Amino acid sequence: MSKKIVEDYRSLVYGRFDYPIKLRELSFLTVYEIRQDLGYSIEDAVIMWSVFGGLQSTMRP
Numbered sequence: 001m002s003k004k005i006v007e008d009y010r011s012l013v014y015g016r017f018d019y020p021i022k023l024r025e026l027s028f029l030t031v032y033e034i035r036q037d038l039g040y041s042i043e044d045a046v047i048m049w050s051v052f053g054g055l056q057s058t059m060r061p
Contacts, residue, residue, distance in 0.1 A: 025053030 008014060028049050035045035
């Protein structure tokens with residue numbers, strides 16, 4: 001949805017972005033390592049993973 005808004009020449013925000021950055025979701029291993037560095041519990045790692053990358057494939061467009 002937001003990609004259509006940015007790339008549509010009729011949009012108010014068309015041409016305002018110099019370089020788009022494509023971000024991918026984080027793997028659980030990455031989130032687990034971040035959790036260790038920050039001192040969070042394993043439960044917090046699961047919560048962080050669900051926010052930053054734990055999207056089920058059936059939920060993806």
